[in-house]
Amino acid sequence: MISDAHSGLRAAIERVFEATWQRCRVHWMRNALAHVSRGQHTVVAAAIRQAFDQPDRASAGETWRKVADQLRPRWPKLADLMDSSEHDVLAYMAFPRQHRTKLHSTNPIERLNKEVKRRADVVGIFPNEASIIRLIGAVLFEQNDEWQTASRYMMVDAFAQIDHEETDPILSIKAA
Numbered sequence: 001m002i003s004d005a006h007s008g009l010r011a012a013i014e015r016v017f018e019a020t021w022q023r024c025r026v027h028w029m030r031n032a033l034a035h036v037s038r039g040q041h042t043v044v045a046a047a048i049r050q051a052f053d054q055p056d057r058a059s060a061g062e063t064w065r066k067v068a069d070q071l072r073p074r075w076p077k078l079a080d081l082m083d084s085s086e087h088d089v090l091a092y093m094a095f096p097r098q099h100r101t102k103l104h105s106t107n108p109i110e111r112l113n114k115e116v117k118r119r120a121d122v123v124g125i126f127p128n129e130a131s132i133i134r135l136i137g138a139v140l141f142e143q144n145d146e147w148q149t150a151s152r153y154m155m156v157d158a159f160a161q162i163d164h165e166e167t168d169p170i171l172s173i174k175a176a
Helices: 007-017 025-033 038-052 057-071 076-089 097-103 107-123 129-150
Strands: none
Touching: 025 038, 025 076, 038 057, 057 076, 107 129
């Protein structure tokens, strides 16, 4: 499950879904850059992105901690944020490389929500609840078809590569 760091969302995900939680990388970066002056945003963001460019979770974690240590003298609050959120922000790194771009942020669901809103705004006023459900259902079916065929949003074959005994324990789902 991917979300921002809203404590209620996170608690619900852990309690109801018993799933791995990924903090949205885009939202996290906005929060992180709030600790830095505007003129330094580009430099600091580039330094942090070094961790995101690593090939595996171990390398990403090592780079993350080095960057945090480099930033600590000038921006201690940012370094503290990095220390406390490393596992939340880098959770997606435990999955196959080809899925990581889909798992590190809430962008795909935000794009879907924007498309539903765009289509609903065209209609304006719906005559009844069933009509809006039909429209939203059609948009969701269309997006589902696109994800499964056109762009191969999440290739199921790649999940077979995950060896649950050797991967990061973050992938394991708690038993009910």
